[in-house]
Amino acid sequence: MNRAKGIIFIITGAMLWGATGPLIEWILSNYTISISFMLTIRLLVAGVGLLAFLKLTGTQLTPIWRQSYWFKRLIIFALLGMLGVQYSFVAAIEASNAVVATLLQFLAPIFVVIFVSLSIKKWPPRYQVFGIIGTLFGLFLLLTNGSFTNLLLSPVALAWGIAVGFSFAFYTLYPGSLMKEWGVLLVVGWSMLIGGVVLGSVSRIWQSDDWKLLLDWKLSMLILTVIIIGTLAFVLFLSSMKYISAIETSILSSMEPLTAMVISVIWLQQVLENLQFVGALVMLVCVTWLSLAGNTKKKEV
Numbered sequence: 001m002n003r004a005k006g007i008i009f010i011i012t013g014a015m016l017w018g019a020t021g022p023l024i025e026w027i028l029s030n031y032t033i034s035i036s037f038m039l040t041i042r043l044l045v046a047g048v049g050l051l052a053f054l055k056l057t058g059t060q061l062t063p064i065w066r067q068s069y070w071f072k073r074l075i076i077f078a079l080l081g082m083l084g085v086q087y088s089f090v091a092a093i094e095a096s097n098a099v100v101a102t103l104l105q106f107l108a109p110i111f112v113v114i115f116v117s118l119s120i121k122k123w124p125p126r127y128q129v130f131g132i133i134g135t136l137f138g139l140f141l142l143l144t145n146g147s148f149t150n151l152l153l154s155p156v157a158l159a160w161g162i163a164v165g166f167s168f169a170f171y172t173l174y175p176g177s178l179m180k181e182w183g184v185l186l187v188v189g190w191s192m193l194i195g196g197v198v199l200g201s202v203s204r205i206w207q208s209d210d211w212k213l214l215l216d217w218k219l220s221m222l223i224l225t226v227i228i229i230g231t232l233a234f235v236l237f238l239s240s241m242k243y244i245s246a247i248e249t250s251i252l253s254s255m256e257p258l259t260a261m262v263i264s265v266i267w268l269q270q271v272l273e274n275l276q277f278v279g280a281l282v283m284l285v286c287v288t289w290l291s292l293a294g295n296t297k298k299k300e301v
Contacts, residue, residue, distance in 0.1 A: 006243025011255055013236030016229045018259030021089075021098030022267055023226050028094050031219055035090050036203035037210040040196050041223060043086065046231040047193030054185055064182050064190065074190055077175050082188070082234075083195035084167035092164050095157035097270060102260040103142060103280055106287050107165025110135060112173060134286035141279025142272075152276070175238065184238045192231070257284070 027033065051061055065071045092101035110132050117124045124132075143153050153161070178187050200206075214220050257280065264270040272280060 002243045006240045009236045009240035010244065013233045013240065014255035015259045017233035017237070018102060018256035019263055020226055020230045020233065021093055021102050021260040022263040023222060023229075024090055025093050025098040025264075025268065027219065027222055027226070028090075031213060031216075033210050033213050033219070034203075034208070035087065035094060036199060037205060037208050038223060039083075039086055039090060040200040040203065040205050041214075042227050042230065043083070043192045043196030043199065045224075046227050047189050047191075047196055049227075050185055050189030050231065050235075051193065054189060059183075059186065061186070061190075064186065070178070070181065073174075073178055074187065075194060077171075077178060077187070078191035078194035079198060080167065081171040081174055082191040083199060085164070085171045086195070086230075087199070088160055088163035088167050092157060092160035095160050096153050097264065098260045098268075099257065099264050099270065099272065099280075100142065100153065100157070101161060101164060102257040103283060104139075104161030105164045105168050105256065106283055107135070107139070107162060108169040108172065109287050111166050111169035115169070115173070131286050131289055134289070135283050138279040138282030138284075138286060141275045141282065143279075145273040146275035152273075176241070179238060179241075184235060184242075188231075188234055188238065192234075 024038075027038070028035075055061060064074060089101055089105070092104060113124050113128045113132060143158065145152060175187060214223075261272075261280075
């Protein structure tokens with residue numbers, strides 16, 4: 001029963017996160033709103049909302065701040081994990097599109113392999129090397145449509161895409177002990193609030209000219225929709241890891257780019273070129289194979 005719950009959580013969360021991409025892309029294409037302003041509002045509203053919900057259910061919110069070990073880890077996760085994933089993802093969408101940004105997120109397993117190899121001071125096993133090579137080949141097709149002289153993404157878009165993969169790997173690996181000790185909702189709520197406060201302070205949101213854009217009820221409703229489904233996606237993704245393995249989470253999260261692709265084709269009339277589409281499939285297959293091979297190797301040990 002718990003495993004079925006975990007599978008439902010990750011599939012639902014992945015589809016919701018995939019759906020946020022086209023929504024954000026449409027907002028950025030039709031309004032002159034800045035990334036910093038939109039994300040600050042998103043993080044602050046979501047963080048305050050989650051913490052208020054926890055307070056109403058009788059959860060104590062502040063004990064985590066009384067233990068230096070835990071609040072330092074919370075701040076690190078809030079800035080490098082929560083804010084890192086959200087900002088790099090939206091910046092990648094602005095520089096490219098929702099489908100490409102979501103696919104570039106699947107570079108995360110490569111960073112996980114590199115991190116583990118460095119931590120144990122050993123070269124990765126052959127199956128991981130082959131998985132990385134296959135993923136990078138798929139990325140090459142996605143970025144160039146098979147032409148060595150034709151880069152379909154700008155260097156800025158590629159840089160933000162790599163940042164998405166790196167921050168998503170950190171977001172997946174780092175908060176395990178935090179969630180086990182304090183619960184998913186509390187960790188997500190505080191990390192969103194911290195990320196929003198820091199981003200808002202750095203961007204001086206109180207001086208922004210974007211406040212007047214919120215008078216447009218359509219934009220306000222779209223941002224509210226992104227906040228709700230995006231927050232649910234984060235909570236469901238992290239909650240799924242209590243019931244299923246990280247391997248299964250990695251595989252089932254492939255619903256993200258598929259959802260983004262379907263919505264983008266239907267709503268935004270965007271399609272990948274033939275070899276780009278092949279590259280996307282190669283990336284998904286290699287990430288899945290990398291995860292499955294890793295799971296098999298663990299069982300053999």
